[in-house]
Amino acid sequence: MALINVAAREIHCKIVYYGPGMCGKTTNLQYIHSQVPKEVKGDLLSIATETERTLFFDFLPLDLGKVRGFQTRFHLYTVPGQVLYERTRVAVLNGADGVVFVADSHKGKMQENINSLRELAQNITRQNKRFADFPIVLQYNKRDLPPDVLAPVAMMDHFLGVNKMNWPRIEAIATKGVGVFETLRAISRVVISKL
Amino acid sequence: MDPQLTSIIVPSEEIAKIEECLARLVEDTGSDYALLLDKSGQVISSKGDGDRQDITALGALIAGVFASSREVAKLLRERDFRASFQQGVRENIFIALIEEQWILCIIFNKGTHIGLVKVLTKKATDELAAVLERVRQQHKARDEVLGSAFRTSMEDTIDLLFRD
Ligand SMILES: Nc1nc2c(ncn2[C@@H]2O[C@H](COP(=O)(O)OP(=O)(O)O)[C@@H](O)[C@H]2O)c(=O)[nH]1
Ligand SMILES: [Mg+2]
Numbered sequence: 230m231a232l233i234n235v236a237a238r239e240i241h242c243k244i245v246y247y248g249p250g251m252c253g254k255t256t257n258l259q260y261i262h263s264q265v266p267k268e269v270k271g272d273l274l275s276i277a278t279e280t281e282r283t284l285f286f287d288f289l290p291l292d293l294g295k296v297r298g299f300q301t302r303f304h305l306y307t308v309p310g311q312v313l314y315e316r317t318r319v320a321v322l323n324g325a326d327g328v329v330f331v332a333d334s335h336k337g338k339m340q341e342n343i344n345s346l347r348e349l350a351q352n353i354t355r356q357n358k359r360f361a362d363f364p365i366v367l368q369y370n371k372r373d374l375p376p377d378v379l380a381p382v383a384m385m386d387h388f389l390g391v392n393k394m395n396w397p398r399i400e401a402i403a404t405k406g407v408g409v410f411e412t413l414r415a416i417s418r419v420v421i422s423k424l
Numbered sequence: 425m426d427p428q429l430t431s432i433i434v435p436s437e438e439i440a441k442i443e444e445c446l447a448r449l450v451e452d453t454g455s456d457y458a459l460l461l462d463k464s465g466q467v468i469s470s471k472g473d474g475d476r477q478d479i480t481a482l483g484a485l486i487a488g489v490f491a492s493s494r495e496v497a498k499l500l501r502e503r504d505f506r507a508s509f510q511q512g513v514r515e516n517i518f519i520a521l522i523e524e525q526w527i528l529c530i531i532f533n534k535g536t537h538i539g540l541v542k543v544l545t546k547k548a549t550d551e552l553a554a555v556l557e558r559v560r561q562q563h564k565a566r567d568e569v570l571g572s573a574f575r576t577s578m579e580d581t582i583d584l585l586f587r588d
Contacts, residue, residue, distance in 0.1 A: 232431075232462045232468065233431060233434065233570075235436050236436035236439035236440065264588075274485075285488060285492070290484075291585075294585075297573065301578065301581070302466075304466065316492070316499070317495075319491070321488060323465075324487075410586045413586045414582055417582045421575055421579065424570050424575075
């Protein structure tokens with residue numbers, strides 16, 4: 230639900246990082262926050278438990294400056310991944326313009342990835358949006374895992390139905406920043422094309 | 425639904441009406457601050473004394489809390505959850521929903537009675553609902569703002585700022 234304020238000449242877009250617990254959503258935002266120029270970023274706000282797990286959301290406002298006279302702002306959010314927080318994810322997803330689905334490349338996490346993506350589809354549909362048309366980019370994170378536990382990309386494509394849906398898909402190592410900005414660029418482009 | 429139709433474009437004259445409405449609400453209730461948010465947490469307009477540096481974070485949090493309270497209400501089978509009240513030692517916050525799309529938020533201190541806030545907020549939400557209705561009707565402004573030149577510039581900006 231991009232918001233365009235003609236008087237203030239502002240455009241706001243909301244992007245949500247979604248995915249199972251511990252897949253690396255918060256790490257994505259932390260890396261972005263550490264790398265973008267000072268004048269672009271606001272404070273990274275994290276509502277977390279004492280053990281650093283995301284409880285409500287992380288929030289990072291980015292100010293892209295003026296684009297053709299319009300002040301352009303992107304607000305990035307993460308959801309808490311654990312199954313327990315299903316209702317909280319619904320709340321954070323409210324009014325999102327696009328979603329980065331972060332999948333965990335650990336072989337043992339495939340079912341969690343699938344469940345989380347299914348839940349996302351349900352939640353988007355509940356907001357009266359067509360899931361098939363909704364801006365989504367997939368990130369296969371943790372590509373640095375040891376080969377014996379690393380799920381091959383083709384296997385993840387198969388399980389997550391990427392080929393059918395035509396989603397952009399990016400391999401990443403969020404802890405090292407690999408693929409993090411590529412993902413952000415990809416989702417930004419899809420969101421803009423559908424404004 | 426066509427995602428193209430989900431952007432909300434608020435033209436200048438409607439922003440002026442919103443600002444007027446918020447200013448009157450602050451004035452008549454003696455509140456400290458009034459804030460109109462989109463349900464996504466983005467600040468549409470705000471009125472009150474002093475420049476708040478934290479307004480972006482405030483918007484994100486209030487929208488999150490409100491959406492979260494609504495989920496709680498649903499679990500309790502509450503049918504019509506449209507307002508919430510946070511009582512603080514210094515500041516109170518009253519939040520009201522406008523047509524499932526916008527959130528009106530009033531921050532006030534001990535000097536203001538909650539009853540007055542509720543009554544005048546009801547009036548303000550009716551006015552703002554009318555603004556929202558008009559904003560939803562007009563699609564022309566979208567093409568003026570979001571032409572292909574704009575999209576291309578936006579993509580260039582993204583490539584420039586979001587790079588490794
Ligand atoms: N090996 C590896 N670990 C990662 C990667 N990205 C994140 N992690 C780790 O995974 C754990 C969970 O990350 P976090 O960002 O909190 O996950 P979230 O629950 O999705 O927000 C942390 O210990 C991270 O350091 C990655 O690319 N590779
Ligand atoms: Mg997290």
